[in-house]
Amino acid sequence: MKVSTMAIRSLDAFARMSIGRAFASGIGMVAGGFLILLVLVAIFAPWIAPFDYAAQNLMNANAPPGWPHLLGTDEFGRDVLSRVIFGARTSLSVSATAIAISMAAGMTLGAAAGYFGGFFERAVMTVVDLTWSFPDILIALIFVAIIGPGLTSTTFAIAIAYLAQFTRLTRAQIVRLKRETFIEATINLGAKPSHILLKHLMPNAIAPVIVVGMLAIGDGIVLEATLGFFGLGAQPPTPSWGAMMSSGTAQLFLSPWVIIFPGVAVAITVIAVNLFGDELIRALDIRDRLRGA
Amino acid sequence: MLNVRDLGVAFGAVQPLSGVSFAVGKGETLGIVGESGSGKSLTAMSVMGLLPLSGGRITGGTVEFDGQDLTKLPERAYRKLRGGRIGLITQNPMTSLDPLQKIGPQVDDVAKLHLGLSDKAARDRTEEILGTLRIPEPALICERYPHQMSGGMKQRIVIAMALAADPDVLIADEPTTALDVTVQAQIIRLLDDLVKERDLALVLITHDMSVVAQTCDKVVVMYAGRAVEHGPVEAIFDRPRHPYTQALIACIPRGLDEATRLTGIEGTVPTVVNYPSGCPFHPRCPRAEAICTTARPDFSVEGDSAAACHFAEVADAQPA
Amino acid sequence: MILRYTFQRLLMLIPVSFSISVVIFMIVYLLPGDPIDNLLRVGSSPEDRAELVAQYGLDRNLVVQYFVWIGNMFQGEFGQAIVLRRPVADLVAQNLPYSLTLGGLAFLFSSTVGMALGTISAIVRHPLLDRFMRGFILLGSTVPGFWLALLLILFFSVNLGWFPVSGAGGWKSLVLPVLTIGFGGVALVARVTRVALLDAQREDFVTLLHAKGLSSRTILFRHLMPHALLPVVTILALRIGWILGGAVTVEFVFGRPGLGSLLIRALGQRDYPVVQACLLMLALAVMLGTLIGDVAQASMDPRIREKKS
Numbered sequence: 001m002k003v004s005t006m007a008i009r010s011l012d013a014f015a016r017m018s019i020g021r022a023f024a025s026g027i028g029m030v031a032g033g034f035l036i037l038l039v040l041v042a043i044f045a046p047w048i049a050p051f052d053y054a055a056q057n058l059m060n061a062n063a064p065p066g067w068p069h070l071l072g073t074d075e076f077g078r079d080v081l082s083r084v085i086f087g088a089r090t091s092l093s094v095s096a097t098a099i100a101i102s103m104a105a106g107m108t109l110g111a112a113a114g115y116f117g118g119f120f121e122r123a124v125m126t127v128v129d130l131t132w133s134f135p136d137i138l139i140a141l142i143f144v145a146i147i148g149p150g151l152t153s154t155t156f157a158i159a160i161a162y163l164a165q166f167t168r169l170t171r172a173q174i175v176r177l178k179r180e181t182f183i184e185a186t187i188n189l190g191a192k193p194s195h196i197l198l199k200h201l202m203p204n205a206i207a208p209v210i211v212v213g214m215l216a217i218g219d220g221i222v223l224e225a226t227l228g229f230f231g232l233g234a235q236p237p238t239p240s241w242g243a244m245m246s247s248g249t250a251q252l253f254l255s256p257w258v259i260i261f262p263g264v265a266v267a268i269t270v271i272a273v274n275l276f277g278d279e280l281i282r283a284l285d286i287r288d289r290l291r292g293a
Numbered sequence: 294m295l296n297v298r299d300l301g302v303a304f305g306a307v308q309p310l311s312g313v314s315f316a317v318g319k320g321e322t323l324g325i326v327g328e329s330g331s332g333k334s335l336t337a338m339s340v341m342g343l344l345p346l347s348g349g350r351i352t353g354g355t356v357e358f359d360g361q362d363l364t365k366l367p368e369r370a371y372r373k374l375r376g377g378r379i380g381l382i383t384q385n386p387m388t389s390l391d392p393l394q395k396i397g398p399q400v401d402d403v404a405k406l407h408l409g410l411s412d413k414a415a416r417d418r419t420e421e422i423l424g425t426l427r428i429p430e431p432a433l434i435c436e437r438y439p440h441q442m443s444g445g446m447k448q449r450i451v452i453a454m455a456l457a458a459d460p461d462v463l464i465a466d467e468p469t470t471a472l473d474v475t476v477q478a479q480i481i482r483l484l485d486d487l488v489k490e491r492d493l494a495l496v497l498i499t500h501d502m503s504v505v506a507q508t509c510d511k512v513v514v515m516y517a518g519r520a521v522e523h524g525p526v527e528a529i530f531d532r533p534r535h536p537y538t539q540a541l542i543a544c545i546p547r548g549l550d551e552a553t554r555l556t557g558i559e560g561t562v563p564t565v566v567n568y569p570s571g572c573p574f575h576p577r578c579p580r581a582e583a584i585c586t587t588a589r590p591d592f593s594v595e596g597d598s599a600a601a602c603h604f605a606e607v608a609d610a611q612p613a
Numbered sequence: 614m615i616l617r618y619t620f621q622r623l624l625m626l627i628p629v630s631f632s633i634s635v636v637i638f639m640i641v642y643l644l645p646g647d648p649i650d651n652l653l654r655v656g657s658s659p660e661d662r663a664e665l666v667a668q669y670g671l672d673r674n675l676v677v678q679y680f681v682w683i684g685n686m687f688q689g690e691f692g693q694a695i696v697l698r699r700p701v702a703d704l705v706a707q708n709l710p711y712s713l714t715l716g717g718l719a720f721l722f723s724s725t726v727g728m729a730l731g732t733i734s735a736i737v738r739h740p741l742l743d744r745f746m747r748g749f750i751l752l753g754s755t756v757p758g759f760w761l762a763l764l765l766i767l768f769f770s771v772n773l774g775w776f777p778v779s780g781a782g783g784w785k786s787l788v789l790p791v792l793t794i795g796f797g798g799v800a801l802v803a804r805v806t807r808v809a810l811l812d813a814q815r816e817d818f819v820t821l822l823h824a825k826g827l828s829s830r831t832i833l834f835r836h837l838m839p840h841a842l843l844p845v846v847t848i849l850a851l852r853i854g855w856i857l858g859g860a861v862t863v864e865f866v867f868g869r870p871g872l873g874s875l876l877i878r879a880l881g882q883r884d885y886p887v888v889q890a891c892l893l894m895l896a897l898a899v900m901l902g903t904l905i906g907d908v909a910q911a912s913m914d915p916r917i918r919e920k921k922s
Contacts, residue, residue: 130632133851133899135858142892145880222757226862229759230877245760249866256767263760270755343823376826383824388817393839393914403825438915454825 028279031272038269042088051079053086054237062255072257075247080258083239084265090240091266094151094233095220098158103213105159106166111205113167114174115197125171128164136161140223141232149232151240157227158220169212173205208286211277218273225266241266294318294494295340295379295462299354302335302344308352309565310335310518317494317511319461322485324509324526325498326541330562332518333498334384337466340496341381342371358462377407380455382465386447386472390439396450397435403457422453426483445476452483456491463487464496469504481508503545506530514538517563517573524598534593534600536578572603580604618911618918622904630900634686637892638679686893692886696879701890704875709894712871715864716856716898718787719794723856724849726795727802732841734803735810736833746803753800758859762793762866779868790867794859798852805848809841816840843910850906854899 041048050068056076065072071080109128113121131139140157147153177183178201186196221241227233228242229249236243241262251258295317302310310332317323325333338344340356342363356363358379363371375381383389390399400422401415410418416435423431426449439447448468455463465484469477485508488495497509505512505526513523514537522535533539540558560577563569569576575585584603593605685692691701734746769789770778777786813819814837822832861873868874872891879887911918 126629126632130629130636133854133903134896135855135861137858137861138892138895141861141877141880145883145888218755222755225757226759229757229862230865245763249763252763252767253771259760259763259767263757263764266760267752267756270757271751274751274755338820341824343820346820346823372826372828374826375824381821381824383817383821385817389821391818391822391836392916394836402827406826440916440919451821454821 025279025282027275028283031275031279034268034272035276038088038272039092041085042092045086045089049079049082049085051082053078053082053239055079062251062258064255065257071261072255074244074255074258075251080244080261083244084241084261087239087241087244087262088265088269090151090234090238091221091224091242091269094155094224094240095158095217098155098224099162099213099216099220101155102159102162102216103166103209106163107170107202107206107209109163110167110170110172111174111197111202114171114178115193115201121171124167128167131160132164132168136219136223137226140227141230144227144232149235151234151238154224154227154233158223161223162216162219165212165216166209170205170209173208174201177201177204207284211280211284211286214280215274215277218270218277221266221270221273225262294321294359295496296357297336297340297354298357300336300339300351300356301353302332302339302349303352304347304349307565308518309349310339311353313354313513313515313518313520315496315511315513315520315523317462317496319494320488320492321511322488322495322497322509324505324512325496325515326500326502326505326512327515328500328558328562330564331515333500333515334466335518336515337381337464337496337498340464341375341379342366342368343375373407376403376455376460377458378460379462379464380458380460382448382451382455382463382468384467384470386444386451389451390447392439394438395435396437396439396442400435400450400454400457403454407458418457419453422456423449426453426456428453443476444472445479448472448476448480449483452480452487456487459491460493462494462496464498466498467500468497470500484508502541506545514541517568518565519573519601521574521602522598522600524596528596528598534595534598534605535574535602536580536604537574538600572601615908615912615918619904619908622907626900626904630896633896633900634683634893635679637889637896638682682889691890694879694884694887696882696884697887701886704887705872705890705894708871708875711869712857712860712864712873715787715790715794715869715871716853716860718791719798719856719859720849720853722791722795723798723802723852724845727799728806728845730799731803731806731845732810732838735807735814746807750800750804753797756796758793758797759862759866761796762789762863765789765793766867786867786869790860790863790869793863793866794856797859798856801848801852802845805845806841809844810837813837813840839913843914846906846909846913850902850909853902854895857895857898 050070056078057073058076060069060073062073062075065080069079069081071084073079074083109124113124139161140154143157143160144153147156183196183200186200191200224233224240225242225245228240228244229246231243231246234240234243236247244262245259247258249259297316298314300310300313301308313332313336315323315325325336327333335344335349338347338349339351340363344350351364354364358374363374366374390396397416397419400419401412404410404415404418405412408415408418419435420431423434428434428446428449434442434446434450439450442450452468463484468484469480472480481504484495484497487493497504499505509526511524512526512529513520514529514535515521516537522529522533522538529538530542533542537558544558558577563573563576569586571587572578572581572585572590575581578585582603588603590601590603590605592599592601595605682692689702691705693699694701694704697704730746730749734742766778766789769775775785776788779786819832819836822836823829827835857873860871861876863869864871864873865877872894876888876891876895878884879891
């Protein structure tokens with residue numbers, strides 16, 4: 001009884017205090033505020049964007065930043081600012097969805113491996129370690145090559161590229177927790193494995209995984225941009241930060257703003273994600289728990 | 294040999310150590326005793342001139358060694374003394390040696406540095422010293438790594454390092470705390486023998502009054518960053534006049550036949566941020582009175598010993 | 614001692630390389646699209662097609678195909694590129710040196726500059742320098758490599774005209790690619806070095822080193838550095854894979870020949886044998902990297918040497 005309230009309280013603490021505490025520091029507030037703003041911009045893109053992202057105007061192609069096209073126009077005369085705003089939609093949703101899938105799958109695999117151990121654990125960890133040593137871009141590239149380009153395959157490619165990370169981390173948490181007295185006590189009291197796993201182990205293991213997931217959204221955005229840049233992600237005319245830069249390479253010398261601004265968007269977003277993630281780690285005091293994995 | 298007077302240490306604005314004085318001569322063992330957090334190790338670090346490592350500085354007093362004041366010594370000259378004329382033995386032998394290097398070179402360093410010996414001569418000397426410390430097969434040990442040896446063995450290596458350049462003063466900071474009880478006795482005996490054979494001045498820092506009783510000639514009792522009582526061991530043990538010293542002595546287990554219970558001192562050691570006003574011991578003192586909370590007691594001298602207690606004159610009349 | 618350890622690590626790599634080779638073989642088999650279709654001229658008969666399939670051995674049992682394939686791999690016989698119609702070995706041999714040069718230089722650059730920066734920032738603990746390092750590390754680990762490459766091209770090649778925009782002629786064409794890959798590497802190595810040095814400084818034995826009368830410089834170079842090197846070597850060894858990954862994008866952006874650009878082109882053309890060979894080479898490099906890292910670590914740390922042998 002007591003034990004499970006403890007577990008639940010740790011989840012609660014995560015939800016309430018730590019996010020509040022992460023916001024409490026100056027850096028955390030700026031970074032967190034920016035991310036909230038970005039999500040709002042992505043959601044309300046159609047109302048915020050000054051122009052239709054797909055409207056072409058060849059008469060006004062490759063216009064430099066100015067009025068009325070604040071960030072200039074691309075080779076088809078499309079408004080770069082509007083495309084960056086709509087691109088936030090694509091980039092954020094693809095990355096967040098991918099990481100959510102990756103996290104869910106990785107936590108299941110990692111928890112099962114850590115809890116049951118034995119041959120199952122070894123099999124899972126061998127495969128995981130194998131993909132772990134490969135660069136994420138290679139894994140994603142191969143996956144996209146198999147199921148073909150597009151946003152769906154990009155999402156799954158990102159999910160697979162980070163699967164190893166979440167599996168390793170969750171397993172490490174579970175293995176560590178299993179040695180703790182209160183878990184041993186529950187096991188000795190004869191609780192069912194599913195009960196121990198879901199009620200005691202997972203709630204206590206979840207905080208570091210969530211923080212790493214938060215950080216991974218940043219990596220996912222970079223990966224999405226890279227795949228998009230190779231022309232394997234969003235297909236025209238859907239704007240995504242990576243795809244914009246891909247079509248912009250041809251015009252690099254003519255209209256560098258087409259490349260610069262989506263890149264700035266990626267960089268600032270990822271930096272904000274990292275800064276906020278760092279504040280979360282500090283607020284939760286879990287730096288040591290992240291080291292092992 | 295070593296004469297510390299009114300030593301004070303500060304870290305930023307906090308003053309964890311003040312007004313510590315003691316002196317040791319050749320062939321003499323001085324015990325510095327107190328609970329953890331009383332400033333014993335800081336005293337050792339101050340004498341070694343290693344305070345800046347942890348960000349502290351000496352704010353007052355003198356550390357006189359062989360006639361010169363070490364607090365004013367430039368770093369370069371200090372380095373010659375460290376390991377050369379003053380050796381240090383640290384608390385935890387498990388972590389005191391560089392785990393990536395063999396034992397031999399770690400000990401050789403000292404003789405090469407301070408005595409200017411060649412590699413070969415330094416190694417011969419190392420093996421010889423290891424031998425005198427009753428370490429079997431010194432040549433083999435030199436080729437070992439620290440993790441391959443027991444705690445007691447490692448502490449002997451640390452002692453060998455401290456002795457390698459034939460120092461005048463040895464400072465041993467809780468040299469046995471991390472060791473098994475049986476090994477503790479061996480190490481203490483070893484140190485005791487060394488003092489006699491080599492005519493060393495030994496400063497033995499410990500929290501164990503029984504160790505002091507066995508080996509020391511003089512003792513300084515420290516509490517909350519201050520010396521509260523000092524004097525010859527016999528005098529202090531015969532007639533402890535500070536209530537804290539009395540309590541420490543009362544804590545020594547006296548053997549089974551007396552069937553005494555192991556006792557501790559009530560209350561907790563104050564940390565540097567909450568040193569009590571007046572006499573720092575008053576919150577835990579059985580005989581504290583109003584004056585103890587406000588006025589810091591001066592030393593009351595009696596013969597060679599002195600105690601900083603408002604009731605030092607009458608304290609000895611009370612049973613400990 | 615160290616030889617035995619190396620040998621054991623090598624033995625441990627056998628099952629790993631087996632699984633990797635199976636995975637690579639299977640992945641390529643799952644690739645959609647059929648390169649044979651690309652080879653057939655419009656209006657060819659089914660017989661023509663069957664002949665081509667047989668010529669490339671695609672009609673045989675999968676297990677047989679694997680063993681034939683792996684047997685050939687061992688002899689350096691990578692088969693025939695389907696689209697490029699050249700021996701894969703030639704293509705690899707042609708491109709590998711470019712990747713090795715780029716990767717090697719990037720590796721050298723990130724390790725030396727990274728360690729130097731990390732050491733300086735650990736010794737000179739100045740708040741301004743700290744802030745600069747934090748910012749640099751943050752940028753280095755977040756900015757997408759291809760974008761950095763584009764910016765560098767824009768600034769140094771287009772505006773200043775110092776370096777060529779693309780291609781692989783002479784040392785000048787290497788500067789920007791190496792900088793691009795190295796940027797993230799330098800930041801990472803600097804961070805690890807810094808943390809490791811600061812950690813090492815807090816170790817107990819450092820007090821005793823000072824007490825022996827050693828100078829701070831001796832302590833830094835003879836005792837602290839070896840300790841700090843342990844995690845740095847681990848990271849660098851792992852980083853070999855990531856440098857190769859970086860090389861993939863950077864080669865593409867700079868239009869340099871190399872395994873990365875070969876792989877991307879082959880993926881697009883669904884040229885199985887080329888994809889397989891590229892992946893195998895990359896996997897080999899990653900494994901070699903970890904092996905070298907492990908052995909280097911063991912040669913520095915007696916505790917590791919003993920635990921595993």
